[in-house]
Amino acid sequence: MREPVDLRRQRILAAIEARGSARVTDLASELQVSVVTVRRDVEELAREGRLRRGHGVVRSTLPAQEFPARNLPGGELGEFSPQSPPDGDAVAVVVPERHSYLYEALHGARSVLEAAGRRIALHIAPHVAGAERPLVERALVDGAAGLLLAPRWRTRADEEADQDWLAALDVPAVLMERRPWPGSALHAMDSVCSDHDYGARLAVEHLVGLGHRRFVFATREDSPTARTLRSAFARIAEEHPLVEAAAWTLSTPDAGPGGPCPDATPADLYARLRAVGATAAVLHGDVDALMLVHQLADNGVRVPEDCSVVAYDDVVAGLGTTPLTAVAPPKAEVGRAAAELLLQRLGAPRGAPAPVVRRTELLPTLTVRGSTRVLMVNRA
Structure with missing residues (x-):
């Protein structure tokens, strides 16, 4: 016997409100219906303002902090643990390959995101121009809820080549250790940097x-x-x-x-x-x-x-x-501050006024070791 439409849509809503987000393909598999059917249900629920759609992912209209921090009882849609959220609850982090400096920032971000029940989807960009864009697009198709980005930007031309698509992102994004050129399309993008x-x-x-x-x-x-x-x-x-x-x-x-x-x-x-x-x-x-x-x-x-x-x-x-x-x-602190800022963006209620853009700078420190000493020669 075919399941009533209203009941199926209620099950979709229950799943999304429990998880925060989920992929359309996963919902279709769990409900044992076609992707077309789920997509049609999602479109109707989105028109009613009960869900948000985007890049093959369905998201809850609840702020992130209202997602239940517990396991769901075993049922047809399975269980959800905040330590292992679905892709729609993930934060994609894009950093250059072989970059130990930014890996420390990554570890700082990870501590904040995991404490908030967010999974990190790490993407390593090879050392070629334009490598970040396809990684970001893939992350969005997989349902990333937000982005932490450190484009390599070897030259100003590299930065300019990324401006249009970065400025058009439809999910919250924060730059780590990157200062967009003043007056550029990215100048009003959230960023956290060392001074x-x-x-x-x-x-x-x-x-x-x-x-x-x-x-x-x-x-x-x-x-x-x-x-x-x-x-x-x-x-x-x-x-x-x-x-x-x-x-x-x-x-x-x-x-x-x-x-x-x-x-x-x-x-x-x-x-x-x-x-x-x-x-x-x-x-x-x-x-x-x-x-x-x-x-x-x-x-x-x-x-x-x-x-x-x-x-x-x-x-x-x-x-x-x-x-x-x-x-x-303050490498790890840069990552932590960037992740905290991103979580604030993700937790903003739907329909809230656009937040004031933040450009945060953290101060480095000096550690004195054995490679410096008082100059012993008097200069004339």
Whole structure:
């Protein structure tokens, strides 16, 4: 005997209100009816304002915090545990491959999302232009309720290429460690970042306080963080009354957006130090910094006796033969703050006024280790 339409729709509503969301295909399987039938029911329920539709997923009209935090009694629609929600309750996280810095932010986000009963659907973007968009589209088809994004954006052109589709997202999304270009279509997008300008100043002020006046800054040039740091160091060196001279170089030959840089040779840091008479260096990031310290040793430059060194990132800076003084952006805190902001967006009641966009910046910290010391030579 065919199930009455009203009863079937009530079962659909019960399932969605218990889970928060579910895929149309899953509902069809559980109810043992066709996808077309469920889609027709969902369309009618959505017209009545009792459900929300989107990308093959049906969502409840209840705020996220009102979803029952319990198992449903065993029945035809199965059981639901808040530790293992369906895809429609998941948050998709998109980060670049082989990026230990952002993986720490991911772990911070995970602690917040799992405590809220949200599953993380992790997507790793390969190092090619435009890799994030198909991953986001796939996540939305799978029913992701919200997004945490860290596009690689090696260049400003990469960011501009992503503006239109990111601005058109129809689910809440928060950028991690990415500052959209002022005035761009993404400038009014929620974001949580480290204040890298403050971190750069921490490094310089620490070294200036030790008596150093001449610097070399070695940074990468293939990420938004790297470009922000390079700009900050250049501005600080120009404006600081106690900085006498400064030079910049790539921290590794493959650190530029176009691939290997012919101007960055293994002895480049040593050559730059000699050219400006530098007694201190700030190196980004940790792995490159540790390798550059070894290069200095090969050229007879001792750290910290001949040159004080500060690393920027502090993921593995303390593990070197000479543990490196390092600036540590609040990586895990960035992830936690981004996840908390996303949960607020997901929990907003339907029909509520558009929220005020937030651009949150968290301050890095400095950890002093054995790679910096007071300058022992009096300068005339």
